[in-house]
Amino acid sequence: MRFFRHIVLTSLSASLLLANPYESKEEEIKSVIATGQKASSALLGELGGNLKKELEKGGALGAAKFCSHSAFELTQSVAAKQGQGVQIKRVSLKNRNAANAPLKDEAIVLESLEKLHVEGVMLPEYLVKQVDADTYKFYKPMLINKEVCLKCHGVVTDAALKAELHSTYPTDKAMGYKSGDLRGAVVVTIKK
Template identity: 55%
Template sequence: MKVTTLLLSGLLTSTIVLANPYESEQEELASVIETGQKSSMLLLKTLGGNLKKHMKAGGPIAAAEFCMTNAFTLTDKVGNDLGEDVTVKRISLKERNPANRPATDEESTVLNTFQALQDNNILLPKYLVEQVNKDTYKYYKPLSINKGVCLKCHGDISKDKEVEAYIGENYPADKATGYKLNDLRGAIVVTIKK
């Protein structure tokens, strides 16, 4: 009888001890997802808003010039605004800027997985989360060619000789053309340190 009670209380204690880390893990994941969502939306809004503004003011060349000179700086700035524990970037399997190639095997795996899902008509998840190590997570958001305007510079760019020449000159190894509406273009990666 005594042994049973002991065992029982032992079990109870260990359940309680286990319950806490589990809960805090869930909480940590929830906060990672929230930061990922907020950060990727901020980047999209910043880049999208500026693209629209420059397209309207100066057409695709002005907009491409903006993308070329500012996409990186702006991405960095968004990262800075988010605090030193958060960084954002864009990656693609068919990149225009070589700096936007996936940097790790895991980043490639995520892009290949998104592409495989899309190729099989399976709706993409809103995000995926990678646990890099005990304190670091990566939040991935798929990016699609979701507006007609993207095709100006990522579709059949031979339709506009000026755009074609500009891209050819500035990105001699460009792979980011030939897309159609709704194609997967890449992903936003938000790296979050806890």
């Protein structure tokens, strides 16, 4: 009898251990962060590599045309490689492409980051928000971190480039940035 009680108690404590909500939550968040970092790095690598190649090939105008035609699709194709339940996008409060406008919850995060950034607070590499029981959003802040960004997001003086951007994006808000400004964020949405 004592033997059985021992077995029951041992298996009971083992299942309690497995069900420890704190431990599993910690594991879940670790996995969300790993997925977010992998997906956002893949996207930034892909976009950065293509931008460099296109700038060398066709200058700012050629590269802008390339971005217009392919940046959004490239983002979708990187997302497709991350497995089921993972979506990636870039969002900005001053978006060029209307499809990159933030949702309400994303705008709140971007506005908070912007406030901290203008106050001189160093931004974290990433932020994670649990949106509902099954969904997390991983944010990676993006700064105007290279001179080359200003060619298309600073004060654009090249008339042909300006005309091209204006005709493709009549509601373009992504100009007038300075070096070091917060440009937006990569958002990776991860469903359990």
